[in-house]
Amino acid sequence: MVEKRLAEQDEVETCFLKKANTTFTKEDIRSFFNEQIWRSEFQDKVQKSIANSGPYNWGTIKELMDDTLLRQVRKEVLSEIAFTKKETDIYKVYQSGDLANLSGLDWDDLSRLPSLHKLRAAIYSQEFRDVISKVTGCGKLSGLKTDMSINSYTKGCHLLTHDDVIGSRRVSFILYLPEPDKVWKPEYGGALRLFPSVVPNVPHTDYECKLVPQFNQIAFFTVQPGLSFHDVEEVRVDKHRLSIQGWFHIPQKGEDGFIEGEQEKTESMSTLNQLQSKELQEFDAPKCTRKDLPREELSMLEPSKPLTEAETQFLKKYLNPIFLEQEVYKKLADRFIKESYLEVQSILNDSFASTLKESLRDVEINEPTPQRSTDVKAPWKIAVPPHKQRFMYIEHTSNDVNNNNNNNNTVEKSPASIADSKLCELAKFLASVEFKRWLRIVTDLIPTSENVLVRRFRPGNDFILATTTEPQVARSPEEENVLLEATLNLTPTASNPKNWESGEFGGYELCMVQPSSDDGLEQDDPAIYRSNKEGDEDSVLHTNQCKWNSLILMVRDPSVLKFIKYVSINAKGSRWDIDCSWNVRSMGDEEDD
Template sequence: MSPTTSSTTRSADDSVPDQPSTKRQKTAESASSKFHDGLLEDSSREEIRKAFMESKPYLHCKIDKLMNDDLLRRVRKEIFENLHFTVKETDIYKVHQTGDLANLDGLPKDELERLSSLFELRNAIYSPEFRDFISSVTDSGPLSGTKTDMSINSYNEGCHLLNHDDVIGTRRVSYILYLTDPEDRWNPENGGALELYPVVEKGTPANEPTVIIPPQWNQFVMFTVQPGHSFHSVEEVVPEGKPRLSISGWFHIPQPGEPGYQEGREAGESKSSLEQLQEVKRICKIAKFAHYSSEEVEDDALTQETIESLSSWMNPHYLDIKILKQMADRFYDESAVQCKEILSKELFAKIQAVTAKMDHDQFKEDKIAAHGTGVGEGWATYGPPHRLRYMTLAEDQSEAGEAAKLFANLKAKFESDAFRQWLAVVAQLKPQGYRGQARRFRPGHDYTLATTNTRGQAVLDVTFCLATTPSVKASELWESGECGGYECYMAPHDEEEDPATYKAADEEGALLTMTPGCNELSLVLRDEGVMRFVKYVSARAPGSRWDVAFEYDLPEEEEEEENDS
């Protein structure tokens, strides 16, 4: 439901179920008054339970009015007046977030007084009465009263949360309480909707959601955390100055010492989305390397036949042996090199015109286009979205449009023996095989999450990028990175790091970040263990990030001689 927060186990007299007492009865009565009239009564409970049990694509429900309206308005006022939000951004999300609200217990008296309504709300949500309500509605069994897991999230312009299943540790029920402006009903065109995905098989969500729930004031949404099933995302918020404010968190299974605790179900039993991504067995279908017919390739110069073949589509500047030697020296020093204006003027102009028209017709700036936009004319959605989502060339090209035909032709160039020889000269490496795709990253929809090179040795990444740039302002926007679409290489993660989070692109783990160019080719030698992703392309982007991305298999590395410098 939100980026991970650190849950806290706390002690409170009314947190753990015990023997009935007058104090317990007063506490229950007090908690009931915090919620919307009649919500916790048997008739309401049964109605909500019925909707929950009949829901698709997995068990969830929406409660239109959860809290006492006056209390929630006071909470919203306290949040804006007294709390500080920190921007958090990784490959999977961008959000403004507070710290864990369980830490309210430790605040000095004067600070707690300024957040008294928020404190009241948190205690009501984790009260025995409301936990009993959640347990009976969801049939989830007993829920912990000592482990709270709750934070405030503000999804401002450009904020989003990509597909994941919320499975970490002892989480049992996910929830979100919306605090959008009570005087200004949220327009679904503003984005920010919660999207629920069916699964095509356990652990693999469908490419598009089947349930979309726009946020509204005092609305409460919850679902059972189900490994391999509870996949969801939060749509990007597009308008400026209209935050999607919410309180979200989890109810956990009972902890040691609590009624209902079962030994062996402690935190760590379930794997997080990141851990699942890093497992080779859980990666979506990836093509095997196709191998070249010959193992030998020249790496000192281009043959005349190769030059003639490449000159039909490549800028002649990059066929000059002096330029190639300069590029080879740079690649040797930096393990990366970028080539601007790589395509011939004629081919670039043709591709640019076709792609710009498609983007102009299908996407409007600052609007979230419907799921499925762009499908057809030789293009299909590729996933699964808990790992990646973008458009690629469909298997059936019988009705391919001009863009699909141009990119299919360009893709074939990257598979050719001529391009292989060109790579051998530039990188001083001898590719043995290749795999790759033509891709379209649509604004407001597409991305890849961080995946690791698990080949056991380095691979050569080669990517041709053509970001739609209808103006100088558009070029500057891509260059700034503010609308995403950039490609980021990251150092391997420390085993002790929180498995629920990723290193942000601007933190120490970033090895290389390349903003989307127009008619650019990049070569990067990616070592074993290095992670890589294409950042989610924002709805604010001036168009799509179109590219052709290949990996080239390299010969096994020979042991260096002792005296080799």
Template sequence: MTNPTSPTNEHDEARPAKRARTAASATTTSAIPAVAPAMPALPQRPPELDAATVAACFTEGLFNEDYVQHLANNYKASHPYLHCVMHPLVREDLLRAVRAEIMGQLHFTEKETDIYKVNQTGDLANIDGLPLAERAALGHLHKLRNAFYSEPFRNFVSAVTGCGPLSGSKQDMSINNYRQGCHLLNHDDVIGTRRVSYILYLPPPDEEWKVEYGGALELYPCVKKGTPATDPTVVLPPKYNQFIFFTVQPGYSFHSVQEVVVPNDRLSISGWFHVPQDGEDGYQPMDVVLGPDAAPASLAQLEEDAAADNDETSEYPYRPVSTDEDLTADLSDADRAYLAQFLHPQYLTPAAMTKMNDQFCDESSLQLRDFFKPEIASTLAPLLNQADARDRLANGDAKALAHGAGVRAGWAVQGSPVKQRFMVLTGDSAASTESPECAPLRAAADLLVSPAFARWLYHVTGIAARGTRHRVRRFRPGLDYTLAAYSSTSATLDVTVALTPSPRTAWEEGEIGGYECYVAPDESNDDPAVYRAAGGNENDEDGGALLTVPADWNVLSLVLRDQGVMRFVKYVSGLAPGSRWDIAMEVLPVPDEEDAEDAE
């Protein structure tokens, strides 16, 4: 984690600014769009259970033709996309025995990436390979797993959903324990040969799981294919022995799991039924199965998203910098007078600018504490705290959180949630009375796009701008985040003013999220069904991150992001003391001579 730096206040003459080189992208990690790693097919199919044994595992009458038709009718009428909710599924005594084995015999590993935080077991397909004594200790779980992938139950799922035949040999099941702070953000489950997603809930069987505990499954409608709405329309809280399943629909089956905000175990068995594999009835070659709706590999998807994001038709385009002024000239008296209205005086001396340039060129990043002068900071802090209190987003009041919190004049929700969700400051003129924080935030943001600041930035970083884009952002607790994304076109200078007024100590360890993380993609992995956690190598003390910058108050962060380096703002926990606020600008550098030669 980088320590913010304050330069000295010496008044000697500044020398011409050097330009930093972008950091190498050596660490490998990748965004992860699903909780459980996809599981390879077993070497040989486990013994098939007879129909009577399978039926005895489930609630009485499950395979009754009338009941199956009833579920199929409900499935066809469901929204925002086709799904089935049923309760109960498993015979009570069997499920209690399964839960006891899970809690007593299995080891959970905490996993965290840009998209989730969860405690998870290994693949349950591996039970067959355990020594006899260990397999016997998981006898009830083993039996339930085999019942799930038995022919009668696969036929049941197929009949309800109309999805066609399902594989019995490719078993893809794991157990997830969502404890306090755990969550899974928006995704559509489209990876490889998955056909049906399912979740069997196992919270404490003798206690009611209350809605305010979180952990609900959220289903999102789509504005258009591939673009879910910012808010869900169906919210399904966990319930013991409740079973939810749906056909994986590319570009439509978007869902998420709310953060669990209490110290309880939200246990579930989840996984996927896959299309038939080679040698099974109904098998078709992969190109036929996947067709034009096949999900691209994770890295390819990120590249496509980046290309679209940088296009001139993007909703958030770069604006060319005016050529009417020399943005690499020395600061004029007028520049200094303008900047002095906002910046702390310690950052305007020639000696300070030289010192900052040295550090930035050495490290390709720089954090400047107390960036705005006290008069500006003292005006903003109470307004931002009041906004959080007004919207019931202060003091870790997670149980009061709701989609739509903070939506009022001056602010709008920015999606799509499959990539990001946060609030942005708008140009609404009615915001001055309803949202008094808007005007001073807008004035502070105007500073960043001024010619005077562009010249100051050049002398601090050695980077001249050819294009910029900026926005004021608010990341609400329990709701907002960005997922891993990067620029595929060129290096980018990230200029971010952190304006989170809640105590710094609450954010600095990263437990409640809100930090900005820079990571490098795993370019060696082009299989969309195989991912590595954002922690990277378990023996890597840095956890795979190139740089992590926590939410903070009145700190300017400058980071030169190389082409291909990804970044994200980690989901802000509902347990956070308030929103993460910032002013975020991206600068496209004018290529220097070395860059131009490399391009040739």
């Protein structure tokens, strides 16, 4: 899922196949490194450290390169390399252009990047590849297929959890180039974080260890399908975390160590993992299973009748009275039927909204935000696994805390805060027959099942990666093959739009059309959000920034991808919302008949 999104980036910008560089002698190559790299005792020490590492085998070497050379590389990069902002559901980073033709440049061009040219030749040299092979025990590495880019992580940049399994990759490496002679402190962010796996292909929601990068330090690990999960922590400050990211690949045809069919087998691993993921859905939480509405509720929804006085009075406890005026909700209905999409601002009445807003801000200001899964207490749970999603949630249908697979958080009941009580009360209202009656009038659709979820997306933690619905949404011929979805936005800090409207701090909900088979991508691939590509704007259907007291209604078919962008650590507060989805029947045919 994640790896395919990263693969497209690699194919376009960083991956290339060419003959090994022969410009430098063996002595030249050795001189480009710190001489300790070539000592057997040093290699043995690194090898032992990797063998004893966790959560999976990985290693790091400080002062890897010749110090003077690497300082020159950094200067060249900052003065000669252009960086482009790349942002999708999984990452935000500034990246260099294609480095594939460095060796193919004429001397006038190459003279601008001589140190970078030396560095790339050194990294992919036979000598250094032999060292990496020895200390990791990974086997032979290709000198023909090289794969490297330069990344600049500045304030707000991040890369979410993934295992790096794409194509023929065998070893992943990151060579760090933050400002030399200055310590990169843990509070700056930007650390490499490694995640253990609950079972293969299911990472734990909390990282086990992290590496705070320093100048001239390399981190590396063998790429292991379903196990080598890692991320890059968001950079929190206005500092420049420069790095060279790359991979060593399995040997290509004609190289020592080449095995016929090995590349095809390796390249199939991502697809295999996608197939296996269906079997691993038992580890997903929340399940978001839509429950059938009771027959008596359906019978109350089916007649096409105006709201009764009793229903209107009940709805007024929560809804803004203006949206209960017949002329107003008929206008809403006309707009929704025309566009299959509707935003209703100030949906809650002033009294309820004011109390809820005050209680939510009290939580954000006066209570510590849970950071790890063990900090999360009932009635809240943690959405898992983190290579798909992470956020706090409450399922409105369960007062007992059941079905908590892989949440790793305490499940005992605890006294609910005012905010929790108000959120649960509101979720119960959204599941009421009266609200669904109002919904039916506005949408011209009859709900037949429902799921309602209270959610909190914490700064520096939470997101949902792009996914579609199941291909077959309709469960019977009577149902439409779409979902009716609602997002009640309840982010109190968004009452000042300037806090969120730029999108800089994430937290926005984005819907886009899934790539078609004409793009050469699998139709059921759960998500390639390809921003910054020509024409990509046309595929984006809706982008909704964090809002306060705003209801979004939309009809979503299986071709539409949706995600919630990672919320920056520098956001003014959490994103709060209530997410609802319903299977539906159309009542148009009945009325026509």
